[in-house]
Amino acid sequence: DGGITQSPKYLFRKEGQNVTLSCEQNLNHDAMYWYRQDPGQGLRLIYYSQIVNDFQKGDIAEGYSVSREKKESFPLTVTSAQKNPTAFYLCASSIRVSYNEQFFGPGTRLTVL
Amino acid sequence: EDQVTQSPEALRLQEGESSSLNCSYTVSGLRGLFWYRQDPGKGPEFLFTLYSAGEEKEKERLKATLTKKESFLHITAPKPEDSATYLCAVQAGGSARQLTFGSGTQLTVLP
Numbered sequence: 001d002g003g004i005t006q007s008p009k010y011l012f013r014k015e016g017q018n019v020t021l022s023c024e025q026n027l028n029h030d031a032m033y034w035y036r037q038d039p040g041q042g043l044r045l046i047y048y049s050q051i052v053n054d055f056q057k058g059d060i061a062e063g064y065s066v067s068r069e070k071k072e073s074f075p076l077t078v079t080s081a082q083k084n085p086t087a088f089y090l091c092a093s094s095i096r097v098s099y100n101e102q103f104f105g106p107g108t109r110l111t112v113l
Numbered sequence: 114e115d116q117v118t119q120s121p122e123a124l125r126l127q128e129g130e131s132s133s134l135n136c137s138y139t140v141s142g143l144r145g146l147f148w149y150r151q152d153p154g155k156g157p158e159f160l161f162t163l164y165s166a167g168e169e170k171e172k173e174r175l176k177a178t179l180t181k182k183e184s185f186l187h188i189t190a191p192k193p194e195d196s197a198t199y200l201c202a203v204q205a206g207g208s209a210r211q212l213t214f215g216s217g218t219q220l221t222v223l224p
Contacts, residue, residue, distance in 0.1 A: 004156075042117065042200070042214030043157075058211070087195035090156050100145040100204055103214060 004105035006091050011110045013078070013085065021076045021108045023091035032074035032103060033092040036060060043090060045062065049074055050097045076109060086112045115140045115205050119215035126191055126222050134186040134199055134218045142206030146184050148177050149200040149215070157200055191222045 004025045013019045025032065031050055035043040045058030049068040068074055074093075078085045088109050091110025092102040116139045126132055145215055148212065149157035161170045163179040170177050174195065176187040186199055198219045202212040 006156075040122075040216060042216045043202075043212075044214075045211055048211075088154075091118070092156075100162055101147070101159055103159055104149075107156045109154070 004093055006089075006090060006104060006108050007069050008097070008108060009106070011108055013110060015054075015112060016080045018077055018079050019090075019110065021078070021089055023074045023105060024072055024077065025091075025093045025105075026072060026076075027093055027103070028080060029093035029095050029103075030071070031094045031097040032068070033094075034058075034064070034066065034074070034076045035090040036048040037088040037107075046076065046089075048097070054068065085110055115203060115213040116216035117201055117203055117213050119199075119201050119218050120224055121218060123219045124132045124221070124222070125199070126188075128192055128222055128224050129190045131189045133188070133190070134212055134220070136184040136186070136201030136215055137182060138184070138201075138203045138211045140203050140205040140213070144204040147202045147204070147212065149183070149202065151200055153198075160199075171206070188220070190221075193224050195217045196220055196222045 007022045021066050033048040034046040044060050047066045049055040055066050065077045078111050090107045091105040094102045118137045120135045145162050148160040151157040161177040166181045168179050174189050178185045198217040200217045202214045204212050
């Protein structure tokens with residue numbers, strides 16, 4: 001059963017802490033993406049990766065970091081430098097970056113206490 | 114700069130009352146326009162891709178159409194289970210990696 005999984009579903013963080021959000025896909029897709037969604041706003045791109053060991057900044061990369069050590073995995077770290085981290089985080093993948101359709105995981109809701 | 118505007122922000126329909134959602138866009142060379150459905154607290158679910166003006170695609174009660182400036186998502190005889198937020202996104206020819214999303218239309222279908 002192919003798809004994208006994200007964990008945890010809910011995450012609570014104290015100010016000053018780094019947290020890592022997991023994203024795994026078994027679709028054999030080359031490209032993976034991280035988006036942030038805030039209420040009443042469209043999805044905004046944080047980072048994307050075309051292949052293993054390669055990633056590029058999106059529109060709102062400040063305060064975030066990623067790694068792509070395996071094709072299946074693209075974890076996102078929300079660092080203490082991110083001033084307003086409370087949001088709904090969505091991971092997506094596509095066959096390749098130049099391929100249009102992106103498929104999304106179920107999301108992680110991060111709340112800063 | 115690529116821009117996507119969706120209207121209305123929210124729409125309430127009675128079951129069986131057909132209507133349309135609008136997605137207006139400004140891009141430098143459209144590579145594709147995408148419609149997604151998003152249920153509360155979940156990730157977006159892919160619905161359609163449209164590539165060129167005049168193209169139409171259908172899925173059950175949904176039909177998406179595309180012109181050079183906008184796309185419509187027509188909902189025919191909706192049911193309560195069609196209630197969701199519908200997102201539109203565009204991909205410009207010069208930016209193969211990035212989708213630009215609209216803020217969505219929240220559709221509620223009342224029984």
